[in-house]
Each structure stands twice: as structure tokens, then as C-alpha cells.
Amino acid sequence: MAPITPTLDATIRAITNGEAPGDTCTPDLATGPWEFDATPGYGPGSSMLDPIPTGAPRQGALPRAYQEASTEDLHRRIRAAKEALGERLVILGHFYQRDEVVQHADFLGDSFQLANAALTKPDAEHIVFCGVHFMAETADILAREGQRVILPNLAAGCSMADMADVDSVESAWEQLTALYGTEPDAHGRAPVIPVTYMNSSAALKAFCGRNGGIVCTSSNASTVLEWAFQRGQRVLFFPDQHLGRNTAKAMGVPLSRMPMWNPRQPLGGSTADELVDARVILWHGYCSVHKRFSVDQVTAAREQHPDVRVIVHPECPMEVVDAADEAGSTDYIRRAVASATTPTTFAIGTEINMVNRLAAEHPQHTIFCLDPVICPCSTMYRIHPGYLAWVLDELVAGRVVNQITVEPDMQADARLALERMLAAKPRG
Numbered sequence: 157m158a159p160i161t162p163t164l165d166a167t168i169r170a171i172t173n174g175e176a177p178g179d180t181c182t183p184d185l186a187t188g189p190w191e192f193d194a195t196p197g198y199g200p201g202s203s204m205l206d207p208i209p210t211g212a213p214r215q216g217a218l219p220r221a222y223q224e225a226s227t228e229d230l231h232r233r234i235r236a237a238k239e240a241l242g243e244r245l246v247i248l249g250h251f252y253q254r255d256e257v258v259q260h261a262d263f264l265g266d267s268f269q270l271a272n273a274a275l276t277k278p279d280a281e282h283i284v285f286c287g288v289h290f291m292a293e294t295a296d297i298l299a300r301e302g303q304r305v306i307l308p309n310l311a312a313g314c315s316m317a318d319m320a321d322v323d324s325v326e327s328a329w330e331q332l333t334a335l336y337g338t339e340p341d342a343h344g345r346a347p348v349i350p351v352t353y354m355n356s357s358a359a360l361k362a363f364c365g366r367n368g369g370i371v372c373t374s375s376n377a378s379t380v381l382e383w384a385f386q387r388g389q390r391v392l393f394f395p396d397q398h399l400g401r402n403t404a405k406a407m408g409v410p411l412s413r414m415p416m417w418n419p420r421q422p423l424g425g426s427t428a429d430e431l432v433d434a435r436v437i438l439w440h441g442y443c444s445v446h447k448r449f450s451v452d453q454v455t456a457a458r459e460q461h462p463d464v465r466v467i468v469h470p471e472c473p474m475e476v477v478d479a480a481d482e483a484g485s486t487d488y489i490r491r492a493v494a495s496a497t498t499p500t501t502f503a504i505g506t507e508i509n510m511v512n513r514l515a516a517e518h519p520q521h522t523i524f525c526l527d528p529v530i531c532p533c534s535t536m537y538r539i540h541p542g543y544l545a546w547v548l549d550e551l552v553a554g555r556v557v558n559q560i561t562v563e564p565d566m567q568a569d570a571r572l573a574l575e576r577m578l579a580a581k582p583r584g
């Protein structure tokens with residue numbers, strides 16, 4: 157992909173130095189992510205105030221040579237390592253990654269597109285995933301024998317995925333099973349089906365595989381919910397309450413039948429009657445990037461640009477999705493912009509790196525982020541060209557660092573839940 161100038165990183169530095177107008181959510185964004193590797197926490201950006209679970213993976217010290225190298229030197233090192241590794245290497249870049257990383261990616265996409273893209277490179281022994289931890293796990297689950305998945309910075313987790321851990325979900329399942337029993341109803345439907353968003357740990361995907369459940373993405377959530385409703389009286393949906401609520405609401409499920417499950421409270425904080433009447437039980441999780449978008453921002457965009465087309469991601473709160481013109485996955489947003497045939501003003505509610513890139517790639521349109529404050533995803537931001545250059549140089553030297561592996565038993569169960577998703581078809 158051709159380099160984009162100015163990149164978001166350059167813009168953040170200019171704002172922080174007082175050379176450009178604008179606001180960032182923290183001046184720490186202008187600092188190298190290695191400054192935060194020794195500190196527990198998600199680092200600067202949208203998740204910086206989220207509590208991080210004890211035991212979340214930490215990144216060891218990035219060698220000083222990579223911390224101090226100039227951007228040009230890092231790019232040169234990355235290009236040289238790519239050339240040396242040739243077909244043995246594939247680099248995957250998520251839409252939310254910085255431009256400085258994306259320009260080295262062989263594939264750019266959302267998490268599931270990228271995991272599948274790796275399969276088109278069977279000769280690649282090394283899959284370097286410039287994204288976050290659950291994405292690297294999914295790539296490892298789908299990878300061929302002998303392929304290794306590498307996450308350039310181990311601290312690149314996902315605060316939303318961390319909001320549902322397997323112990324809390326197992327505990328919720330026990331409580332729900334005690335309440336509902338395990339017998340199917342007269343139509344053969346199980347009392348409850350677990351559905352996990354792709355943005356979850358491999359342990360949760362495996363939990364779904366073991367318990368008759370399924371995985372969904374933001375592109376296929378309604379197809380997956382239909383699949384689940386055919387097989388179950390209710391759905392336990394985790395970790396993102398907003399994707400669950402927005403999807404079920406669009407399918408006609410009333411809000412009164414979508415109780416929230418707060419893992420810190422008995423029965424998730426709902427009454428037994430509410431849970432018996434439920435169609436979708438929503439886990440108390442959210443994405444801190446998409447939670448920043450508000451109805452006021454939509455109103456302001458409409459006031460300033462009366463013809464604006466507002467498109468938001470379904471991880472946004474329901475009120476924002478209702479106020480927008482359209483809601484859809486990152487791929488939906490990308491295609492909506494690419495297919496607009498006349499110059500259009502778009503206000504977009506998703507991660508700022510992707511919005512900026514769309515604006516640079518489509519100069520015929522006016523494209524801006526609904527949130528005027530620059531606040532990228534904290535954990536996507538943990539991947540910097542310094543870490544990419546380091547893991548690649550190590551590969552050239554014959555050493556594998558930062559490999560992400562999913563245990564074989566967990567892989568088998570998680571793959572089952574992913575395969576159910578791939579087999580689920582929308583009603584014709």
C-alpha cells in the first residue's frame with residue numbers, strides 16, 4: 157500500500173508540539189509505545205481508563221536500537237527483512253493500524269478477512285499479525301500445520317475482549333443452566349445458545365464450540381442470531397452488548413427482552429423472571445473506541461453539513477446507531493465510501509486510523525471522523541514499526557519471538573464454533 161502523508165502519527169505529533177490545530181485525548185499518543193510496556197494498562201488512547209485484568213500479557217523491553225531508530229531506518233529494516241524472508245513471510249494489517257505499519261502489510265482487512273487471507277499463502281511459515289491478541293489467536297486456529305503466528309507487541313490486547321473472561325462466562329452458564337435446565341422445548345430448541353463475537357479470546361470461542369454455540373462478526377451478526385434462534389429459545393451474547401443489542405433490535409427483538417448480564421452480580425443483575433422471558437442476554441462489555449461516539453456528534457455533523465451521510469459501526473451505542481443514516485462493519489463502511497459515485501460528505505463513526513485512510517484514498521469525497529478528538533484504539537496503537545522491524549529481524553536471524561499459540565484441544569473446539577459460523581447462511 158502506498159504511504160499516506162501526513163499520517164495520523166505525524167498529525168498527532170504536530171498537534172502535541174503545537175504546530176497544528178486539533179485535540180488528542182492524551183499527549184502520550186506522541187510517545188513510543190515502549191514507554192508503556194513495563195506499566196500495567198492498555199496505554200494511551202481510547203482504552204486508557206479501562207481496568208486491565210491481572211495477568212494480561214505484557215511486552216518485554218524493545219531493544220533500544222529499535223526505540224531510537226528513525227522512521228526511515230525502521231522502514232528500511234522492514235523492507236530488507238521482507239525481501240530476505242520472501243514467500244516464507246506474510247504480514248497482515250488490520251484497518252485500525254497506523255499508516256506506518258499498514259504500508260508494509262501484504263493484506264489489509266478486518267480480523268476475519270485477515271485470518272482467511274493468511275490461508276491464501278500456504279508457503280508462508282511466518283504470519284506476522286499487525287492487530288491485537290484475539291486476532292492472532294484466530295489466525296493460529298485457522299493456520300495450516302507448520303505456520304507460526306507472531307504478534308509484534310504482546311501488550312496489544314483488546315479491552316473489549318478482556319471484558320468477558322472464560323471463568324466469568326462459565327459461571328454465567330452454570331447459573332443460567334440451573335435456572336433453565338438443559339431439556340429442549342417442544343420444537344427441539346435448547347434453553348440457551350452461546351454466541352461470541354469474533355472479538356473474544358480463543359477460550360471463549362472454544363466454550364461456544366463445546367456448548368452448541370457459534371462465533372459472529374459484525375458483518376454476519378444477524379445471520380448468526382437467526383441460526384441461534386432456530387436452535388435455541390434464547391441467546392447469551394458476549395462480549396459486546398452494543399453489537400448484540402443493535403443486531404437483535406434490527407431483527408425485531410424488543411429491548412425489554414434483552415436483559416444485561418453483569419458478571420459481578422448474582423444472575424447478572426437481572427431477576428429470574430427477566431432471564432426466563434429473555435431472547436438475548438447481553439454481556440456487559442463494550443468497545444472503548446466506539447463508545448466515544450454520541451448523538452450530539454451526529455447532530456453537530458448534520459448542522460455543519462446538511463447533506464452529510466453518517467455511517468457508524470454497530471459497536472456504537474444504540475442511540476448513535478439510531479441517529480445515523482447507516483450502520484455496518486468496517487468492510488461495509490469501506491465499500492459504502494468506495495461505491496459512492498458522486499462527491500459525498502461522510503461522517504464516520506469508527507477508529508480514526510481507518511477514517512483518515514479513507515479520507516486520503518478518496519479525495520473526491522469529504523470524509524471526517526464523527527469524534528473531533530483524536531483518540532485511536534489504545535491496543536492497536538501498541539503496534540509500532542519498531543516492534544515490526546524487531547520481530548522481522550529476529551525471524552531473519554532464525555529466532556521466533558512473540559509467537560501466539562492456542563492449545564490443540566482449545567483449537568478444535570474453537571474451530572467448531574468458527575465452522576458453524578461459516579456454514580450459517582442468511583434466510584433466502
Ligand code: SF4
Pocket residue numbers: 203252288313314315316317355443444445446507533534535536
Ligand atoms: S477497536 Fe475496540 S474492539 Fe477493536 S481492538 Fe480496539 S478496543 Fe478492541
